[in-house]
Amino acid sequence: MHGSEPVSDWVRRWAPLVPAGGTVLDVACGSGRHLRWFAGRGHAVCGVDRNAEAIAALQPLGEAVCADIENGPWPFPGRRFDAVVVTNYLWRPLLPVLAESVAPGGVLLYETFAQGNETVGRPSRPDFLLRPGELLRAFACLRVVAYEDGFLEAPARFVQRLAAVHAPAEHEPGRYRL
Structure with a gap:
């Protein structure tokens, strides 16, 4: 089942950027691997997915919303989160x-498939594969802390990954120290 795999290494690596105790939104959360992990780290969590069964199982952890975010309205209009995953x-x-x-002061942690993945497996449709530099362009309004675009093994896949912060009005020295 989608979401039953281990926590993404990328998410784990950049999770320290999430403000302590902050609210984490897991988008298209599936069975909630990241939602569960952040809840275990003391964060308030919110997940959204169109799979009603998966969402029902996540209710005890925090806010779990069943919504088709591709064909319906965004279920969180005007809301902001300390992390979006x-x-x-x-x-x-x-x-x-x-x-x-x-x-x-919040962070966006994004990792998904990129062009080239069609040579090694699924997804293979261009609709589901990022074009070169697409995440950088899409989130140019945020301060990019880290970005990768390339091939990963085990399992073989092409991905783009981005960690970006919404810099607060007053920059906190050292807050984003690597």
Whole structure:
């Protein structure tokens, strides 16, 4: 089942950027691997997915919303989160909404498939594969802390990964120290 795999190494690596105790939104969360992990780290969590069964199982952890975010309205209009996490999911019309959903001082952690993946497996349709530099362009309004675009093994896949912050009005020295 989608979401039963281990926590993304990318998410784990950049999770320290998430403000302590902050609210984390897991977009297209599936069975909630990241939602569960952040809840275990003391964060308030919110997940959204169109799979009602998966969402029902996540209710005890926090806010779990069943919604078709590709064919219906965004279920969190005007809300901002201390972290927005997206993995293995791409719906281009949603990218601006995701950027707007990151609170000042918050972080966006995004990892999904990129062009080239069609040579090694699924997804293979261009609709589901990022073009070169697409995440950088889509989230140019945020301060990029880290970005990767390339091939990963085990399992073989082409990905783009981005960690970006919505810099607060007053920069906190050292807050984003690597």
